[in-house]
Amino acid sequence: MDKFDTFTGIVAPLDRPNVDTDAIIPKQFLKSIQRSGFGPNLFDEWRYLDHGEPGKDNSARPLNPDFVLNQARYRDASILLGRENFGCGSSREHAVWALLDDGFRVVIAPSFADIFFNNCFKNGVLPVVLPAATVEALFAATTATPGYALRVDLQAQRIEAPGLDAIGFEIDPFRKDCLLRGLDDIGLTLQHADAIRAFEDRHRQAAPWLFNKP
Amino acid sequence: MSGKTLYDKLWDSHLVRQDDDGTALIYIDRHLVHEVTSPQAFEGLRLAGRQPWRTGSILAVPDHNVPTTDRRAGIADPVSRVQVETLDRNCAEYGITEFSMLDPRQGIVHVIGPEQGATLPGMTVVCGDSHTSTHGAFGALAFGIGTSDVEHVLATQCLILKKTGSLLIRVDGALAPGVSAKDIVLAIIGRIGTAGGTGSSIEFAGTAMRSLSMEGRMTVCNMAIEAGARAGMVAVDDTTIEYVAGRPYAPKGAQWEQAVSGWRDLHSDDDASFDRSVSLDASSLVPQVTWGTSPEMVTGIDGVVPDPDNEPDSVRREGMRKALAYMDLQPGTPITSIRPDHVFIGSCTNARIEDLRAAASVIRGRTVHPGIKQALVVPGSGLVKQQAEAEGLHTLFLEAGFEWREPGCSMCLAMNADRLQAGERCASTSNRNFEGRQGQGGRTHLVSPAMAAIAAVTGHFADVSKEPA
Numbered sequence A: 001m002d003k004f005d006t007f008t009g010i011v012a013p014l015d016r017p018n019v020d021t022d023a024i025i026p027k028q029f030l031k032s033i034q035r036s037g038f039g040p041n042l043f044d045e046w047r048y049l050d051h052g053e054p055g056k057d058n059s060a061r062p063l064n065p066d067f068v069l070n071q072a073r074y075r076d077a078s079i080l081l082g083r084e085n086f087g088c089g090s091s092r093e094h095a096v097w098a099l100l101d102d103g104f105r106v107v108i109a110p111s112f113a114d115i116f117f118n119n120c121f122k123n124g125v126l127p128v129v130l131p132a133a134t135v136e137a138l139f140a141a142t143t144a145t146p147g148y149a150l151r152v153d154l155q156a157q158r159i160e161a162p163g164l165d166a167i168g169f170e171i172d173p174f175r176k177d178c179l180l181r182g183l184d185d186i187g188l189t190l191q192h193a194d195a196i197r198a199f200e201d202r203h204r205q206a207a208p209w210l211f212n213k214p
Numbered sequence B: 001m002s003g004k005t006l007y008d009k010l011w012d013s014h015l016v017r018q019d020d021d022g023t024a025l026i027y028i029d030r031h032l033v034h035e036v037t038s039p040q041a042f043e044g045l046r047l048a049g050r051q052p053w054r055t056g057s058i059l060a061v062p063d064h065n066v067p068t069t070d071r072r073a074g075i076a077d078p079v080s081r082v083q084v085e086t087l088d089r090n091c092a093e094y095g096i097t098e099f100s101m102l103d104p105r106q107g108i109v110h111v112i113g114p115e116q117g118a119t120l121p122g123m124t125v126v127c128g129d130s131h132t133s134t135h136g137a138f139g140a141l142a143f144g145i146g147t148s149d150v151e152h153v154l155a156t157q158c159l160i161l162k163k164t165g166s167l168l169i170r171v172d173g174a175l176a177p178g179v180s181a182k183d184i185v186l187a188i189i190g191r192i193g194t195a196g197g198t199g200s201s202i203e204f205a206g207t208a209m210r211s212l213s214m215e216g217r218m219t220v221c222n223m224a225i226e227a228g229a230r231a232g233m234v235a236v237d238d239t240t241i242e243y244v245a246g247r248p249y250a251p252k253g254a255q256w257e258q259a260v261s262g263w264r265d266l267h268s269d270d271d272a273s274f275d276r277s278v279s280l281d282a283s284s285l286v287p288q289v290t291w292g293t294s295p296e297m298v299t300g301i302d303g304v305v306p307d308p309d310n311e312p313d314s315v316r317r318e319g320m321r322k323a324l325a326y327m328d329l330q331p332g333t334p335i336t337s338i339r340p341d342h343v344f345i346g347s348c349t350n351a352r353i354e355d356l357r358a359a360a361s362v363i364r365g366r367t368v369h370p371g372i373k374q375a376l377v378v379p380g381s382g383l384v385k386q387q388a389e390a391e392g393l394h395t396l397f398l399e400a401g402f403e404w405r406e407p408g409c410s411m412c413l414a415m416n417a418d419r420l421q422a423g424e425r426c427a428s429t430s431n432r433n434f435e436g437r438q439g440q441g442g443r444t445h446l447v448s449p450a451m452a453a454i455a456a457v458t459g460h461f462a463d464v465s466k467e468p469a
């Protein structure tokens, strides 16, 4: 996983609540057994006018001019600004893989669905929860100013937003540390392998039926 | 000191270690695996040179991609086929128990776990699938995880978690005939919203929950995720224990006695406190139908499509407008005048035997309305299908004009060949009405099995609770 410390990028506003992971990456692309290559199909049903399928040449497909990410000014965006309950629905980590593959490293919203939020951290994507009023101000600034960009400083937990006061944000210390250091959390957990084994032995004695193999 | 909630008890009994900031390692008893969210996890394990920690904790099944028509010919779509074959290969390589596509026990992962007794009270159960919350019906701590966490559980048998908040949802009173578990959970989501449970684990309690069968409780817990909750759960009682008894992987003999005595404690203590609580009166519930593109966009069968102009919040108002445009519905339209093109009875929410019985009893002696292009019944598992056939339910469905299919996820998410065309409308017993969920441009109305059945035979949504019994 890539480290994350400070990040500066253009913001794209996605102005709808309850953006679900089915919309972020439609199911037909979930048939892949890879982790990469999902970027061109990010928001596929909104992004293109035709129906997308795995293996189709996306560069030849008709773009939906009404979809915000297709506007020239947002083409290089790497920070996504969303509304409440972003990433709800299916647990598919492919949604985060698609965002990352399309260049997004930060998603800002007033609230996130739990599994999506967790999946972001596993892939070096920073989800930032901000108060609705702050998100509103960012939407206004982004749409008013072509090329509007933010500088996100994870160490300081601060976002510099042109025209606005600096914005602080909360983040779980463990997750912050993993992002800053680009840590593989499986490796971290395996440092406690002895504790896991000891627990497992006690657990097996207390409830042996939990260990009957299906 | 106040007592423990059921969630506290499940958490404490699986806690391996905890840091000062609350970051915990939680031990996982049962890991359910399907073909869509596991290939990259097995691949990651291999790339890192790691071995699975305890393959005996795993039960695997292909369900999302499998065809629901004759399977002996294999899977036509080459991309789907590779994914299912990848699961077969991974299971063979590591010696993991798998119910492969032609196994009579194959079915939707959340149907087969409970059916086999692979889901037991007091367990932690995870799966790379959001509807893992289903298994909480057994007094288990069950939740969906992403693929990186699937790999984490494969490698360590644990997850790194922080405790969620607790939300008690009490549902009291007797349900009217024709009103079901699905209506309870849709009404709950309508009330608290799709983010209403975010950051919480929900315990469903109250007399209405107690009187539901295990299958009904699974339907409610299944959709806890649609309310944004991490997990949904129901305390163990006699209903739970009777359901588990005698299942293939349930404990037997002396182990069974020992297990049951422990399971009796799997309920919240009387003096336990919850962070929040909500209550719902079941006796006033009518059958529910969703009208929009989020499960919270729901109303009673006696209702009308709401008017966005009456919504004070601007973000929600805009969301409603987009939903109505997508669904091609006008504010004020009575729900009973909406006419579906398709009826889908299936999914991990509502494809167990009681669901099929409920639908069959509505259609008995009637036929699918000529306005319905397709009416599908997709049993949740091969064993549900066998049971239904033993009871003659398939004959009822087939004679009425339904198609009777092989088990799998099917049109719940349309990853296989079963899907809506753009603009088509479906009465569906599944759990998500998101844009494109059942096929690009398709329009989904979530309902109970009995409500789907009545829509099939009348050609429009109708109040099944007003039907002569």
Ligand code: SF4
Residues within 6 Å of the ligand: B063, B064, B108, B109, B110, B129, B131, B347, B348, B349, B408, B409, B412, B413, B430, B431
């Ligand atoms: S039936 Fe639908 S919701 Fe359930 S596991 Fe399958 S795709 Fe997911």
